[in-house]
Amino acid sequence: MAGIKLVVLARENLAAVLGAVHEASGALPxxxxxxxxxxxxxxxxRSFQKVAIHLDAQPIENQIRxxxxxxxxxxxxxxxxxxxxxxxxxxxxxxDTDSTFINQEVIDEIAAYAxxxxxxxxxxxxxxQGELDFNAALRERVLLLxxxxxxxLPEIRRNKLSFTNGAPEFAQWLKAQGAxxxxxxxxxxxxxxxxxxxxxxxxxxxxELEIVDGRLTGKTLGAIVNRERKAALLKELATKHxxxxxxxxxxxxxxxxxDMAKTSGLGIAFCAKPAxxxxxxxxxxxxxxxxxxxxxxx
Numbered sequence: 001m002a003g004i005k006l007v008v009l010a011r012e013n014l015a016a017v018l019g020a021v022h023e024a025s026g027a028l029p030x031x032x033x034x035x036x037x038x039x040x041x042x043x044x045x046r047s048f049q050k051v052a053i054h055l056d057a058q059p060i061e062n063q064i065r066x067x068x069x070x071x072x073x074x075x076x077x078x079x080x081x082x083x084x085x086x087x088x089x090x091x092x093x094x095x096d097t098d099s100t101f102i103n104q105e106v107i108d109e110i111a112a113y114a115x116x117x118x119x120x121x122x123x124x125x126x127x128x129q130g131e132l133d134f135n136a137a138l139r140e141r142v143l144l145l146x147x148x149x150x151x152x153l154p155e156i157r158r159n160k161l162s163f164t165n166g167a168p169e170f171a172q173w174l175k176a177q178g179a180x181x182x183x184x185x186x187x188x189x190x191x192x193x194x195x196x197x198x199x200x201x202x203x204x205x206x207x208e209l210e211i212v213d214g215r216l217t218g219k220t221l222g223a224i225v226n227r228e229r230k231a232a233l234l235k236e237l238a239t240k241h242x243x244x245x246x247x248x249x250x251x252x253x254x255x256x257x258x259d260m261a262k263t264s265g266l267g268i269a270f271c272a273k274p275a276x277x278x279x280x281x282x283x284x285x286x287x288x289x290x291x292x293x294x295x296x297x298x
Contacts, residue, residue, distance in 0.1 A: 006053045096251065099254070101195065107142075138186065139219075139220075168199055190208075268295070
């Protein structure tokens, strides 16, 4: 088993965080020395302490202890990752869209125009927690939008949706490294295609709202982009770009992102629900996608 590297970006108390990891796992015999070798990472108006510690091969049980300790220390930890010791040369990066690449849940914003935001938001939250079947939850929510004029869609894009901090910059950084960038969304293609065009991303896959006579019918067209479909798309994209899965990353926030995260070379839980946090070995607890660059770069 090859060695791994633990990368931690801390808001504060880095030595205390590493001490907690060592107490839980015994994996960091020189954590105090490593803390002294930390570097300061400035980001916007914030700064973080970063440390990268090379570890001997760790059994999965120990990696789980490290992960669970860092999740418990999220008040002090901005981001962490357990990555291969040699690092990751990212060739394909895929992102969930709603609440990950953008700050909002698009379907909730559409629902506000239809007067059913509370009902739809409750279903959305339960689906993200993994409590509901995604396909059934999507059909139920979209049906509540029936007869809404399609003219609200561009208005929502203009006035209600915003990129997550660092999304444009991180996408640009990935492209500069030669990586392909995709949105894989359980949301809607009207919006993901707009985001893709605006930021010159490589591509996008999302659900298509059916529109007849200028109104939403309450249905979607084609196969639903659910958790299984996201994982399958990641495999297809890796093949398309002649990239091994070990050279891919997947960023998401909910249960719908579990399969693609576990399929990728590094699944990253971004301000995520517990369902995803417990299935990945990298997480960002601060709403800035640029932190991921500091997890995967040398």
